[in-house]
């Protein structure tokens with residue numbers, strides 16, 4: 246009865262929240278958990294098989310891909326599509342999925358789980374399968390916190406019976422193997438492809454003995470083929486990408502001798518595809534169906550999402566840490582068409598309030614002729630602009646437009662595509678602005694009133710908050726110079 250009440254209350258709260266225009270992705274979960282503590286334990290009533298996906302990068306894409314593949318093969322799926330990956334978000338997905346009375350039993354639950362929320366999720370409802378994608382330094386963990394996090398994650402798995410799907414190329418992820426569970430490894434072969442390289446050094450030390458690992462192949466970050474003198478080495482791979490390449494449709498892979506065409510752009514997505522193939526195979530899906538499903542997957546989540554504006558194809562990708570920034574940038578810079586680069590930077594809790602990680606992105610790589618204009622936007626537009634300036638990009642190529650909509654309008658006026666990197670809380674407003682603009686242009690042609698896009702969240706002025714940025718003065722000077730330059734041009 247308590248559970249039934251929690252579901253009703255959660256559903257009602259979710260509906261009300263939508264009516265008042267609050268979005269409220271996690272509100273049903275929040276309310277349900279208030280009434281029924283440990284609500285997630287009912288997940289078993291909600292799904293026959295439970296699959297969690299965790300790790301720093303690639304969670305959302307992997308989860309969405311698996312959910313799509315399962316659905317395309319006729320399975321019923323409960324999923325937290327919106328990337329609400331804490332226990333309230335997962336509970337919300339369950340509330341939405343539940344009928345008014347009782348539970349709807351789905352074939353499978355495909356749930357993205359935040360790394361820090363994993364222990365709670367596992368204690369309330371242990372999964373049958375767990376995918377661990379990778380670990381990169383996030384905004385907040387610069388001082389060994391990855392190690393602590395991994396320890397907590399491993400501890401919560403000790404007592405349960407779970408099959409692990411791990412990334413063999415990531416020494417951090419490989420550490421889960423000492424849990425002695427049934428492990429399945431995915432990996433990218435040494436000659437499979439060439440990932441664009443960048444200079445940032447991820448932690449490349451042996452988790453056993455702290456010696457520096459030696460690499461025969463380094464794909465990117467700390468991902469590659471590693472070996473330590475103590476014997477710690479990249480494990481044998483079950484699901485092996487022998488070849489990865491990309492054309493205008495998306496990346497293609499040869500995995501264990503089979504060819505897979507996908508709709509995903511970005512070579513680093515190879516890892517997410519490998520996880521999806523392994524998981525669906527483990528869930529009993531047949532090879533033909535997996536292959537077919539990969540060609541029908543549509544991205545709508547701002548992960549390497551494309552927006553068509555007449556002849557221009559704009560690209561948008563989420564960036565939340567240096568590794569993500571670097572792979573995005575190298576992906577963006579692979580085409581040599583003339584382009585604009587937009588950097589949308591917010592510093593809300595979900596983005597990480599400490600934005601110093603942007604200094605670890607190799608923005609220097611973007612300092613090329615192909616990139617004609619750089620647009621810094623978002624709440625911390627000035628910090629984004631400064632990072633660009635210190636990458637050696639001439640100030641006259643940088644525009645600072647804190648309002649996301651203004652930034653899009655400015656970019657639209659340039660007649661070359663914009664490639665956009667956006668932090669977490671910029672992503673969804675950006676998807677809305679771009680989708681709306683793209684549909685206006687489709688309906689009304691290239692000269693439509695894109696300027697009349699109804700306004701979405703507005704960041705009129707950058708908020709510097711209480712933090713003192715030692716570069717603040719310089720940012721303000723850049724802005725002043727900009728204005729006076731503009732004044733000169735206009736007069």
Ligand SMILES: [Zn+2]
Nearest residue numbers: 451454473475
């Ligand atoms: Zn070692």
